[in-house]
Amino acid sequence: MHNARRSPHPSRRTVLGVIGALSVAGVAACSAPGPASTSGAADSTPTAVSTSITTAPVTLKLYDGQGLKALDDALIAAFTKKHPNVTITPTYDPDNVTTQNQPRQLASATPPDLIRVISVTSGTKNNLLTNLDAYATAYGWDQIPASQLAQFRAKDGVAGSGSLFAKASGFTMTGLYYNKKLAQQVGMTTPPASVDELTTLMGKAKAAGLTGMVVANKEGGGVFPYQLLLNTAMGPDKVSQWVFNAQGATINNAESVAAATQVDSWNKAGLFPQAINALDANAADALFAANKGLFFPWGNWDAANLDKTMPGQVGFFPMPPATPGGKVAAMSDAATAFGIPSKSQNKDVAAAFLDFLSSDEARQIAVDNGFMPTGLASQPAPTIKPGSVLADVTKAFAAVSADNGQVPFVQNATAGISNQAWTPESQLMLAGKSTPEQFVANVQATYEDELKR
């Protein structure tokens, strides 16, 4: 029976050889992957735009992440109520999958009419996104505070200024949550006015057996306090330019090292939780909710949750400046930045939806869903339940907006920088395996390496 093995079958080596030969042939025969050339430039910059939309039935497709479903659904309902002839069909992907699927959605032959814009520069590089300048002029979006739109502008492949390519449905906001009861315990009556004051309060918390600042770094949460300090140390403009990949931008400088050194010294002083590199965001939430931590650097997305689990017990303030009375800043980007793909057939209607995003009605919807409203400073403020932590967050956002301190997240500077540099390098620093100098130098090296390719 074993002779069967000797029957005339190709040996493994032959099979491998054939596969190898096929692969080489495949490489030689096929042309480069991807489209033959960049196309779609023809209609990516419309000039004849209309602000009065059709009354004929029209269906728009919308693409966003699952986490934004509640907000988007409410916005769609309100918009389609105003324009009954418009139907908007949303598609939501799990949030961690949107990064992977959005470029494919955007590049498809029949893209959605409204799409979550993750990277303005990669969308403009291939002429896949509609230039919204004509709509901005027609609708008067130019009146909106500059820092609300700067993130969605791009020119020559660099974001931050130039033509407009997206508009936000609302904004995120970051800063420091604090436990009101524990604050009282350490004698904090008003939010700290300077970083030194903050450090003193954290020291008192530690002396009382508490965690000064709840930082979880398994997923890179340690970058939060660093950037909150960096925003004011380096100034919002310079940090934004770095995130937008402006020519020659660097974070390998004295201000950045100072911010990292501050975080490092807080960690070495035992003001952060033990086992910081093993804690994830859920563990941090649990630690804070257990009344064991005084401060918690995090964002608006946790406000609704904190209002539910610790009603009336949590406050929020922006990271204090280095010296009392200085300007405040915060990481704050779009809930969703909606853009219109170049290949959309319903640009006027899609633009009307973008305009609706800064209407009074939409602003109230944004706040109801825990986001900061976009629009003019002169518009009436949305109503928020007084005493809720969201009211504090919105107040902090207004302060940051007034100081023109909205800064994009440093993790979004390049596609790979969060995974390849911020998270691992912050873990190395907070484990005492690298210095603040090495931390910023290594991140900068990865940044330059990725942009060079």
Added chain:
Amino acid sequence: MSTVDGLTAPVDVADEVSTASRRRLARRRGGAGRSSLGSGARWAGWLFALPALVMYAVFELYPIITAVQYSFFDWDGVSVATPAGLDNYTRVFTEPQLLASIIHAFILIIFFTFLPVLLALVVASIVREIRSKALGATARTMMFLPQIIPGAASAIAWTWMYSPNGAVNQLLTALGLESLTRAWLGDFTWALPAVGIIGTWLATGLCTLLLMAGIGKIDASLYEAASLDGANRIQQFRAITLPGLRQEIGVCITITIIAALASFDVVFMSTQGGPGYATQVPGVQVYQLAFTENRIGQSSALAVVLSIIVLAVILPIQRFFREK
């Protein structure tokens, strides 16, 4: 002992079936008219294989070929690709983090292969001795359970057990070994072994099952004769069990080494490669390069290198365990 041929058994069976059916087919055809249909019969065999061949070509060969093709380009997955020559391959071997991830994969072999095979040998020999059928079946089921649970799910469960207040540290504290407790997955020294233990837990069941099946095939009279000759358990293990299981051990080692070198789910769900770069492995790197960084060419190059490494490790092992 020639019947104990676990490793090649599936191949043999397939060969025998196909040869037999071909012969049968030829015979039947021959009865109908050998001269006119002789050459048709040869092609009929390929016709039967066609569905499988098409699936193999579309879902195995084509992706392999395109991956090799992509690896010579700098491509973001959307726009025009630019030829990159061998740059992507040069980076695999010059970028310290990519190289380190390959080394981590080899360290994982200790946990994914050596430990499970050793444990499985011990367990299988003990279970062989269990006279009670019900007890033996229970033991088999218990050992195989981890294999049923998806790797991603067990990684999440282990993440909780490894957490600072998790089961592992609770157990150590209860045993009075409080000094050993640590945040296992957040510890630069211990994260990789901790991830490896998850792999040990996953692979031991499969190896045990395979080895128990192999032991079942060993002639019981051999053990009887050996014990009459006065051989003790360890001598019996070395002289009968081990040689008898040669092929099964080969299968275990092959499967688990591939699992170690190409590991993805366990690492991705438990540490994502952290802390720092301590548990980064090629499987996770391939994913991150392709899907979060949109560097399809670099990702494909690493994937091709990984495949070649796996083949280079597996082929000699296959040969070793096949030799008599």
